[in-house]
Amino acid sequence: MIRIAVDAMGGDFAPYxxxxxxxDALNNDKDLYLLLCxxxxxxKAELAKYQYDETRLELVPTTQIxxxxxxxxxxxxxxxxxxxxxxxxxxKEGKADGLVSSGSTxxxxxxxxxxxxxxxxxxxxxxxPAIPNARGGITLLCDCGANLECxxxxxxxxxxxxxxxxxxxxxxxxxxxxxxxxxxxxxxGLPLQQETNALLKETVGIDYIGNIEGRDxxxxxxxxxxxDGFTGNIAMKSIEGCGKTVSAKMKGAFKKNWFxxxxxxxxxxxxxxIKKSLDYERVGGxxxxxxxxxxxxxxxxxxxxxxxxxxxxxxxxxxxxxxGKIQSMLEKIKEQERLALESATSTVxxxxxx
Amino acid sequence: MIRIAVDAMGGDFAPYxxxxxxxDALNNDKDLYLLLCxxxxxxKAELAKYQYDETRLELVPTTQIxxxxxxxxxxxxxxxxxxxxxxxxxxKEGKADGLVSSGSTxxxxxxxxxxxxxxxxxxxxxxxPAIPNARGGITLLCDCGANLECxxxxxxxxxxxxxxxxxxxxxxxxxxxxxxxxxxxxxxGLPLQQETNALLKETVGIDYIGNIEGRDxxxxxxxxxxxDGFTGNIAMKSIEGCGKTVSAKMKGAFKKNWFxxxxxxxxxxxxxxIKKSLDYERVGGxxxxxxxxxxxxxxxxxxxxxxxxxxxxxxxxxxxxxxGKIQSMLEKIKEQERLALESATSTVxxxxxx
Numbered sequence: 001m002i003r004i005a006v007d008a009m010g011g012d013f014a015p016y017x018x019x020x021x022x023x024d025a026l027n028n029d030k031d032l033y034l035l036l037c038x039x040x041x042x043x044k045a046e047l048a049k050y051q052y053d054e055t056r057l058e059l060v061p062t063t064q065i066x067x068x069x070x071x072x073x074x075x076x077x078x079x080x081x082x083x084x085x086x087x088x089x090x091x092k093e094g095k096a097d098g099l100v101s102s103g104s105t106x107x108x109x110x111x112x113x114x115x116x117x118x119x120x121x122x123x124x125x126x127x128x129p130a131i132p133n134a135r136g137g138i139t140l141l142c143d144c145g146a147n148l149e150c151x152x153x154x155x156x157x158x159x160x161x162x163x164x165x166x167x168x169x170x171x172x173x174x175x176x177x178x179x180x181x182x183x184x185x186x187x188x189g190l191p192l193q194q195e196t197n198a199l200l201k202e203t204v205g206i207d208y209i210g211n212i213e214g215r216d217x218x219x220x221x222x223x224x225x226x227x228d229g230f231t232g233n234i235a236m237k238s239i240e241g242c243g244k245t246v247s248a249k250m251k252g253a254f255k256k257n258w259f260x261x262x263x264x265x266x267x268x269x270x271x272x273x274i275k276k277s278l279d280y281e282r283v284g285g286x287x288x289x290x291x292x293x294x295x296x297x298x299x300x301x302x303x304x305x306x307x308x309x310x311x312x313x314x315x316x317x318x319x320x321x322x323x324g325k326i327q328s329m330l331e332k333i334k335e336q337e338r339l340a341l342e343s344a345t346s347t348v349x350x351x352x353x354x
Numbered sequence: 355m356i357r358i359a360v361d362a363m364g365g366d367f368a369p370y371x372x373x374x375x376x377x378d379a380l381n382n383d384k385d386l387y388l389l390l391c392x393x394x395x396x397x398k399a400e401l402a403k404y405q406y407d408e409t410r411l412e413l414v415p416t417t418q419i420x421x422x423x424x425x426x427x428x429x430x431x432x433x434x435x436x437x438x439x440x441x442x443x444x445x446k447e448g449k450a451d452g453l454v455s456s457g458s459t460x461x462x463x464x465x466x467x468x469x470x471x472x473x474x475x476x477x478x479x480x481x482x483p484a485i486p487n488a489r490g491g492i493t494l495l496c497d498c499g500a501n502l503e504c505x506x507x508x509x510x511x512x513x514x515x516x517x518x519x520x521x522x523x524x525x526x527x528x529x530x531x532x533x534x535x536x537x538x539x540x541x542x543g544l545p546l547q548q549e550t551n552a553l554l555k556e557t558v559g560i561d562y563i564g565n566i567e568g569r570d571x572x573x574x575x576x577x578x579x580x581x582d583g584f585t586g587n588i589a590m591k592s593i594e595g596c597g598k599t600v601s602a603k604m605k606g607a608f609k610k611n612w613f614x615x616x617x618x619x620x621x622x623x624x625x626x627x628i629k630k631s632l633d634y635e636r637v638g639g640x641x642x643x644x645x646x647x648x649x650x651x652x653x654x655x656x657x658x659x660x661x662x663x664x665x666x667x668x669x670x671x672x673x674x675x676x677x678g679k680i681q682s683m684l685e686k687i688k689e690q691e692r693l694a695l696e697s698a699t700s701t702v703x704x705x706x707x708x
Contacts, residue, residue, distance in 0.1 A: 134599040148544050182499055182587040190502050190584055214591030218599040230544055233536040234585055235592040237568030242596035245488040245572040253624045267617050270607045
């Protein structure tokens with residue numbers, strides 16, 4: 001049984017959509033056990049609306065909420081009975097294997113690091129959303145805003161973590177990894193990209209295909225795109241803005257007059273098929289990589305469907321032993337570094353003997 | 355009469371589309387005089403296909419071409435009779451007021467700076483493409499790749515130049531300027547964005563609206579979006595990739611079977627209207643800001659229509675005295691700095707008198 005702590009109070013439509021999404025996820029996966037953290041009265045009232053297996057759902061009453069406006073570090077430290085802090089406590093105490101929240105990104109990140117710490121050997125945790133791509137699959141973009149100022153080894157860790165995540169949660173056997181840059185040639189980019197490109201080339205355990213450009217994110221040649229959090233954030237939101245603009249233009253054009261409205265009815269299925277295939281709610285929220293447990297941050301405006309996908313994503317990450325995969329990849333790299341050091345030392349001593 | 359030097363040999367479809375585009379531009383603007391730099395035989399053969407006012411078009415024979423693969427600085431220095439170098443020579447000698455090329459970006463940039471130098475007081479030239487936005491207008495994104503590593507005063511200069519360009523070439527009276535960042539609050543971003551945000555707030559002559567996010571580029575709240583060249587490049591190409599992906603998805607969905615093909619015919623006008631309104635060829639190439647003359651770099655894969663728009667863009671920049679506007683804005687800033695210094699000095703001497 002996979003046990004997931006659910007923050008029922010985080011998000012624009014909490015707890016209504018969160019509770020509905022949790023029930024949906026529960027009904028779709030008989031191997032799931034959910035611990036809903038939230039206001040007892042509100043959550044109970046919502047739960048009463050649905051049919052579900054009550055032996056696999058537990059309400060963990062909480063009395064506080066961390067809002068989007070609060071300073072994350074301060075809120076996490078003072079609001080000990082907030083839904084997100086309590087949810088993390090369940091993870092820490094071993095009562096749950098994973099966590100889902102649509103609350104403030106800052107709070108989810110801060111509470112996560114403060115209560116669980118990092119996987120040993122990982123430099124920084126990172127946010128990794130999935131972006132629907134042209135091939136009908138998804139492209140993972142890591143990092144998207146958790147770390148603005150980065151060093152090459154942070155990006156190497158992002159590549160490792162996102163590779164393990166792609167394998168365990170998305171079933172991509174050998175994820176191709178690209179580095180987001182302003183061109184494909186080796187000399188492209190700022191020193192960060194140039195050094196990271198060199199480092200990724202010699203990193204064991206990942207399938208590095210080299211520099212890729214902004215346009216390649218959605219083409220889907222790489223399964224994992226690695227970037228510093230600032231650049232990743234700009235890319236992700238630029239894509240979001242473009243997608244929403246095209247969508248709004250379509251709506252406007254088809255609603256222009258009675259004749260266009262009539263024709264909209266005729267192609268409705270085609271248009272909504274395209275929209276659905278590119279809908280980011282379909283692919284869940286951003287996974288917080290680098291913690292010793294699986295954590296997904298849903299979109300603030302998640303509806304039940306999107307939230308249920310987030311819960312499924314956490315369940316798959318647990319089932320696929322994402323954290324274990326990250327750890328064994330780190331060990332391989334450590335071993336590689338040890339061997340390289342040994343060989344360097346022996347070369348030096350060989351030189352000394354001559 | 356506005357005189358424009360045209361690189362007829364740069365671009366994937368040169369000189370065919372370039373010559374056709376030049377003739378189109380000439381026929382649409384009776385106040386234009388074009389100097390076509392290119393292979394005499396090839397260009398003459400193309401020109402022979404079209405009707406145009408021969409008194410306003412001059413062929414300047416050149417014998418060399420700089421390709422996309424060549425190292426720009428070396429190519430520009432050694433290929434003195436290449437179409438792009440000759441075109442710039444016409445500007446330097448005062449025989450032309452502006453230049454258009456769809457050749458290698460590096461070569462257009464390098465040859466420009468080497469032959470013309472910069473506008474006095476401008477720290478760095480920048481590339482400024484126009485992106486069609488949700489409001490049916492355009493958003494100027496400056497810089498998009500000419501300067502990867504930037505300082506706050508570079509970005510201030512980009513804001514000034516793009517403002518003058520928006521006013522003179524695009525007829526936007528009071529362009530709103532935004533700074534591309536990972537959030538709208540003042541504390542957001544790396545030190546570069548934080549310092550630039552503070553600097554832009556006190557810059558005279560621009561209408562600064564603060565930090566904006568990646569998604570806002572296409573929403574069109576800002577007419578000018580300022581960024582370092584690395585970030586701007588990632589944003590521009592991420593948008594391009596999203597647009598092309600949506601377009602490909604549409605094509606695929608409507609071509610799926612005979613029934614969808616039939617329905618495609620019924621909505622063809624609506625779909626192509628949307629495509630056209632978001633087509634970047636419609637809004638021309640990237641303007642190279644910071645040189646003492648108006649220069650536009652067309653897309654490498656420009657067709658005649660797109661190339662004609664680039665020529666129009668240069669003509670409008672010359673007509674609207676873009677360079678003069680930049681210079682007078684720089685003078686205002688200098689005056690502001692002088693006054694600030696004076697007031698600081700007088701405060702110090704006041705203090706000394708007490």
